[in-house]
Each structure stands twice: as structure tokens, then as C-alpha cells.
Amino acid sequence: MHPFQSPRAHAEPDEPSTSYRSVEAWGMTHRADARVLEPRTVDEVRRSLAIAREEGVTIGPRGTGCSYGDASVNTGGHSLDIRGLNRVLSFDPETGIADCEAGVTIETLWKTVLPHGWWPMVVSGTMFPTLAGALGANIHGKNNFKVGTLGDAVLDFDMLLSSGELRTVSRESDPELFHAAIGGYGLLGVFTRIRLRTKRVHSGNLEVSGYATANLREMMQYFEEHTATADYLVGWIDAFGKGRMRGRGLVHNARYLEPGEEEDDVAKTLSLAYQELPANIMGLFPKAEVWHILERFSNDTGMRLVNGAKFVSGLFEGNRPPIRQSHAAFAFLLDYVPNWKRAYGEGGLIQYQPFVPPETAHEVYSECFRWSYKKGFVPYLGVFKRHRPDPFLMTYCTGGWSMAMDFKVTANNRAELWEHCAELSEIVLAGGGRFYFAKDMVITPEVCERMYPAGTLDAFFELKRRLDPDGLLVTDAWRRAFEPLFDRWCES
Ligand SMILES: Cc1cc2nc3c(=O)[nH]c(=O)nc-3n(C[C@H](O)[C@H](O)[C@H](O)COP(=O)(O)OP(=O)(O)OC[C@H]3O[C@@H](n4cnc5c(N)ncnc54)[C@H](O)[C@@H]3O)c2cc1C
Structure with a gap:
């Protein structure tokens, strides 16, 4: 047990429960010991804010803690x-609206x-994030090019202000607050x-096809040719590819089934039992043990091997007809x-995910991979997506692409890796790109200031x-990333 951990204290009525524990970034690169307030009602949330105020400390909202970096950690x-x-307060099976x-x-x-x-x-x-945390970051899926972000699906929300006032906010009632x-x-x-x-879906299955692409240019072309027909598109990239193979990978393209297209019993495919993720990987390894096996490959040689093998297996996948896969599995x-x-070991990992406009994306990502390879920081996992612009104030979507890159962190490489990311950020900023705080651990105030369009931070700081x-x-x-800019803004 962590020395700062304590059992959950019994709470008085209307008082939130409290525990003392280490609150960690999902990537395990950052943590803080904290008093954690665990409300179960809106009144208890209000009381939690009041407790922090009375004690003269700050308070940081947190969902499941699935942000890779420090977005929901609050030191001190x-x-x-x-x-x-x-x-779930209500769900209407006629309209599909959930409250x-x-x-x-x-x-x-x-x-x-x-x-x-x-x-x-x-x-x-x-599937583990809370809706609160997901909306706090305004998450996107593999269908961002088609349906936008989570915020685009939201009708309204209740928000408790630090004053204790509860506001119901919709895009009609208070567009400024809704979008910020x-x-x-x-x-x-x-x-x-x-x-x-x-x-609305007409089956618990999607139709999924895989397609291997020899380099990033080919992958982008595949995406462009399929955005009109696909419901989901996601690319896996082997960042060890070099030269004409730079950015080689595998795209997965999925579409919903039309009414009547499911040959199996539709109700069965929609059932939770059907969606359950299998207990074994490839029918062999108990999934709870698999990370021990992966750990052995968590080095440059091992990952070069694993990624190479995955790419070759992708070549075969491309020759096979599409398969049916459950929503949860996909x-x-x-x-x-x-x-x-x-x-990834004790040092954990960071994810670095630049969002880059269409005009510069190929050049920016190619240069990021080339530079990473040269510096000996090859990302072990690369995930590529297509995005569309959205109307939210602090949006990270540039209407182009994103490349999520996972870097292993160790006690020895940490300082150098952060420096490397700072160099990558120069490449990204020169291409008009932005970053996403749900995935970030490295952005400095200078980068933060340069990545947002003029006026964005002023509007946010004003609110x-x-x-x-x-x-x-x-x-x-x-x-x-923000506080030094905010302090300067307050003084100006
Ligand atoms: C394996 C993995 C895969 C992922 N895939 C994707 C992906 O495909 N697309 C994507 O966009 N993201 C992805 N993420 C990131 C993840 O979806 C986001 O970080 C999300 O915000 C996590 O939600 P959470 O409940 O864990 O919130 P936390 O990480 O705890 O918090 C996220 C943010 O929301 C704020 N917040 C929390 N609760 C509240 C509240 N009640 N009111 C206001 N603000 C609040 C926090 O202060 C913080 O800033 C992935 C993460 C992991 C670990």
C-alpha cells in the first residue's frame, strides 16, 4: 500500500467521503499525494468545493484518470x-437520448x-473514462471526420461553479459557456x-476491412478515398519504417450494417454477452497475463520485431474479405x-499527439518520424486519424489529421525525451499544428501560447x-502550460 493511502473514511450525511492516496497520470509519469473527495450527489460536490475553499487549497476535478499526463492531477x-x-438518470429507446x-x-x-x-x-x-472527464477533454473517436467530438453529441449539461451555483447549460441557453x-x-x-x-444501430456488429499501406502518403490517400463511405477509419503506423517505407502501416475501415443486413439474430448481436471481450488473446493467453509477455518486447529491438510482424500480418489481412466484428471489440x-x-516498465509512457492541418500534415509527420528515428526515440505505437473542425473554444482539431505517438519513459531518458518533444513541437508549430491536453505531458506555456489562434486564450482567461x-x-x-500566461494576462 502506498504510504499515503488510507481506507475510505465513513462520511457524515451530506459530507463527501474522503481518502488519502496517490493520484497518478495514466501514463505513470506523474503523481501527487492528495486528499481525494468522493461525492455521490450534487450537494456533496458543492460541499467538496466548499471544503477546499475553507481549507485554503485548490481542487482538481478528476474522472477515471485516463488522461495520459497531468490533466487531472492537482499537486498540493x-x-x-x-x-x-x-x-444513468434516463434513457429513451425511441430517441436514443441519455441523461x-x-x-x-x-x-x-x-x-x-x-x-x-x-x-x-x-x-x-x-471504455473506462467518465462522461465528465471525456467532456472535460472533449474526446474524439475513430469517426471524428464524420461525427465530430463528444461535445457535438451533447444537448446540455449541469455545471457547478466554484461559487456553488448550479447552471444548466445548452448551446442555445449559453453558447459561450457551452463551447468553452x-x-x-x-x-x-x-x-x-x-x-x-x-x-441508432441495426446490429451489434460492424463490417471491418484491413488494408496495408507502404508509407504515410499511401495511408493518407486511402483515408481520403474512403471518408465518404466509411463510418470509422484508423491507421496503425510502424514508426520503425524508413525511407520509402516511412509511415508504413495498416488501416482499419469499419461501417455500420444497414437494416436487414445482419444475417445473425440482431437481438443476440446487441446483447452484452455477445459484446464481451474474450478472456484469452488468440484463444491462448489469459488476457490479464499478456502485459508480462509484452514487457519482454518493450525495447527498440523487441518493438521493431513486433511492429514488423504486425505489418506483415497486415499484408495478408488486406487480401481477405471484410469481417464482422462487435462494436466493443472494434x-x-x-x-x-x-x-x-x-x-512499458516503471518509468511509464507519454503520448505525444500533434493535430496538423491537411496542407502540412504529410510533411510534419514525416519529419517527426525522421527526426525521432535519428535521435533514437522511435515511438513504439503510432495511431493515425482524420479529423474535422469543431466549434469549441479550446479545440485541438485543426480539420486535418492527428498522429498519436507513444514514447517509453525511463529514469535515464526522461530529460532528453522532453527535449526531443520540444524539438518535435517546433516542427508541429511551423506546420500550424496543435496539441491535446488529454494526451500531453510536455507542452510549455510558450508552445501553448503559439498553438492557439489569436484571441482564444484571452476568451478562456476572461471566463x-x-x-x-x-x-x-x-x-x-x-x-x-496555462498559469504563467494567465498571470501575465491578468497583469496586462
Ligand atoms: C488507452 C487509452 C485510449 C484513449 N483513447 C482516446 C481516444 O481515442 N480519443 C480521445 O480523445 N481520448 C482518448 N484517450 C484519452 C481519454 O479519453 C481522455 O483523457 C478522457 O478525458 C479521460 O476521461 P477520465 O474520466 O479518465 O478523465 P480524467 O483523465 O480524470 O480527466 C480529464 C479532464 O477532465 C476534467 N474533469 C474530470 N471530471 C470533471 C468534471 N466533473 N467536470 C469538469 N471537468 C472534469 C479533468 O480535470 C481533466 O482535465 C484515451 C486514453 C487511454 C488511457
């Missing part, structure tokens, strides 16, 4: 764990709606309820291997000062 202050607000407490997870949402023939409009590569709080990283207020649309591939992040005048809501990502 309290942590507000929203997961106790976990009830949820903010701590409801994506897992609970899809498990509630799928048996009725609906699927969340937007999910991340893992979504993707506002918990810095303007605390979501307590979220009402959102889901998508969407939450990473959840197949519990604790896979532990394969921060108005809605949270005492600076109660704080996270380490705020301290690292």
Missing part, C-alpha cells in the same frame, strides 16, 4: 473524484443503450449531469489487454476570471 491541493455520481450523472462511464453508457439498438456517438479507445466548458479541462466548473444523443481494442501500460475568480479549480496541466 485536493482531488475531486466524480465517479460516485454514476447513475446521465457526470461520473457515468463510457462502459456504462454503451452497456445501457446497445441492447436497445443504440451506440454512443463518440467513444475513446478505452466542453474541452475546458475542468477549469471553469464541474460537470454534474450530461444529456447526450446516441446513434472500439476498445486496447482494453483487450488489461494493464498493457505496465509493459476563468469571471467564473472562478479565486482560482479554486486547478490542475497540474493548468499550472504547467
Whole structure:
């Protein structure tokens, strides 16, 4: 047990439960010991904010803690764990509209709606985030080019301000707050309820095809040729590819089935039993043990081998007819291997995900791979997606592409890796790119200032000062990337 960990204290009525524990970035590269307040009702959330205020400390909202970096860690202050607000308040199987407490997870949402023939409009590569955390970051899925971000599916939300005032906000009632709080990283207020649309589906299966691409140019071309017909597109990249093979990889293209197209019993495919992820990988290895096996390959030689083998197997996949795959299996591939992040070792990992406009994307990503290879920092996993612009103030989507790159962190390489990312950021900024704080651990205030269009930070800081005048809501990502800019803005 961590020395700072304590059992959950019994709470008085209306008082949130409290525990003391280490609060960690998902990538395991950052942590803080904190008093964690665990409310179960809106009143308890309000009381949690009041407790922080009375004690003269800050408080950082937190969902499941699936952000790779420090977006929901708050060093020196309290942590507000929203997961106790976990009830689906209503779901209408006629309209597909779900009204949820903010701590409801994506897992609970899809498990509630799928048996009725609906699927969340937007999910991340893992089903464990809360809706609150997912909306705080404004997540995107493999269908971002088609349906936008999670915020685009939201009808309205309740948000508790640091003053204790509860506001119901929709894009009609308060467009300014609606578009700033979504993707506002918990810095303007605390979501307590979220009402959102889901998508009608006519089967629990998708039709999925794989296609191997020899380099990044080919992959981009494949995406462009299929955005009109595909519902989901995602590219896996082998970053060890060089020269004409730079950016080689495998694209997965999935589409929903039309009514009547499912040959199997539709109700059966929509059932949770059908969607359950298998207990064994390839029918052989118990999935809970797989990260131990992966750990042996978590070095340059091992990953070169694994990625090479995956690419070759992708060549065969491309020659096969499309397959039927359940929604859960396609969407939450990473959840197949519990604790896979532990394969990276004690130092953990960071994900570096630049979003780059169409005009410069090929050049920027090629240069990032070339430079990473040269410096000996080859990302072990590369994931490529197509995006469309969205109307949210702090948006990371540039209307182009994103490349998520996972880098292994060790005690020895940490400082150099951060320097390397700073060099990559220069390449990205020169190409008009941006970054995403759900995945970030390295952005400096200078990069933060340069990546947003003129006026964006002014508008956000204006709201921060108005809605949270005492600076109660704080996270380490705020301290690292925004606070120096905010302080300067306040003085100007
Ligand atoms: C394996 C894996 C795959 C992923 N795949 C994707 C992907 O495909 N697409 C994508 O976009 N992201 C992806 N992510 C990132 C993840 O979806 C986001 O980091 C998401 O924000 C995590 O939600 P959470 O509940 O864990 O929130 P946390 O990580 O705990 O918090 C996220 C942010 O929301 C804020 N917040 C938390 N609760 C509240 C609240 N009640 N009110 C206001 N703000 C709040 C926090 O302060 C923080 O800034 C992935 C992460 C992992 C680990």
C-alpha cells in the first residue's frame, strides 16, 4: 500500500467521503499525494468545493484518470473524484437520448443503450473514462471526420461553479459557456449531469476491412478515398519504417450494417454477452497475463520485431474479405489487454499527439518520424486519424489529421525525451499544428501560447476570471502550460 493511502473514511450525511492516496497520470509519469473527495450527489460536490475553499487549497476535478499526463492531477491541493455520481438518470429507446450523472462511464453508457439498438456517438479507445472527464477533454473517436467530438453529441449539461451555483447549460441557453466548458479541462466548473444523443444501430456488429499501406502518403490517400463511405477509419503506423517505407502501416475501415443486413439474430448481436471481450488473446493467453509477455518486447529491438510482424500480418489481412466484428471489440481494442501500460516498465509512457492541418500534415509527420528515428526515440505505437473542425473554444482539431505517438519513459531518458518533444513541437508549430491536453505531458506555456489562434486564450482567461475568480479549480496541466500566461494576462 502506498504510504499515503488510507481506507475510505465513513462520511457524515451530506459530507463527501474522503481518502488519502496517490493520484497518478495514466501514463505513470506523474503523481501527487492528495486528499481525494468522493461525492455521490450534487450537494456533496458543492460541499467538496466548499471544503477546499475553507481549507485554503485548490481542487482538481478528476474522472477515471485516463488522461495520459497531468490533466487531472492537482499537486498540493485536493482531488475531486466524480465517479460516485454514476447513475444513468434516463434513457429513451425511441430517441436514443441519455441523461446521465457526470461520473457515468463510457462502459456504462454503451452497456445501457446497445441492447436497445443504440451506440454512443463518440467513444475513446478505452471504455473506462467518465462522461465528465471525456467532456472535460472533449474526446474524439475513430469517426471524428464524420461525427465530430463528444461535445457535438451533447444537448446540455449541469455545471457547478466554484461559487456553488448550479447552471444548466445548452448551446442555445449559453453558447459561450457551452463551447468553452466542453474541452475546458475542468477549469471553469464541474460537470454534474450530461444529456447526450446516441446513434441508432441495426446490429451489434460492424463490417471491418484491413488494408496495408507502404508509407504515410499511401495511408493518407486511402483515408481520403474512403471518408465518404466509411463510418470509422484508423491507421496503425510502424514508426520503425524508413525511407520509402516511412509511415508504413495498416488501416482499419469499419461501417455500420444497414437494416436487414445482419444475417445473425440482431437481438443476440446487441446483447452484452455477445459484446464481451474474450478472456484469452488468440484463444491462448489469459488476457490479464499478456502485459508480462509484452514487457519482454518493450525495447527498440523487441518493438521493431513486433511492429514488423504486425505489418506483415497486415499484408495478408488486406487480401481477405471484410469481417464482422462487435462494436466493443472494434472500439476498445486496447482494453483487450488489461494493464498493457505496465509493459512499458516503471518509468511509464507519454503520448505525444500533434493535430496538423491537411496542407502540412504529410510533411510534419514525416519529419517527426525522421527526426525521432535519428535521435533514437522511435515511438513504439503510432495511431493515425482524420479529423474535422469543431466549434469549441479550446479545440485541438485543426480539420486535418492527428498522429498519436507513444514514447517509453525511463529514469535515464526522461530529460532528453522532453527535449526531443520540444524539438518535435517546433516542427508541429511551423506546420500550424496543435496539441491535446488529454494526451500531453510536455507542452510549455510558450508552445501553448503559439498553438492557439489569436484571441482564444484571452476568451478562456476572461471566463476563468469571471467564473472562478479565486482560482479554486486547478490542475497540474493548468499550472504547467496555462498559469504563467494567465498571470501575465491578468497583469496586462
Ligand atoms: C488507452 C487509452 C485510449 C484513449 N483513447 C482516446 C481516444 O481515442 N480519443 C480521445 O480523445 N481520448 C482518448 N484517450 C484519452 C481519454 O479519453 C481522455 O483523457 C478522457 O478525458 C479521460 O476521461 P477520465 O474520466 O479518465 O478523465 P480524467 O483523465 O480524470 O480527466 C480529464 C479532464 O477532465 C476534467 N474533469 C474530470 N471530471 C470533471 C468534471 N466533473 N467536470 C469538469 N471537468 C472534469 C479533468 O480535470 C481533466 O482535465 C484515451 C486514453 C487511454 C488511457
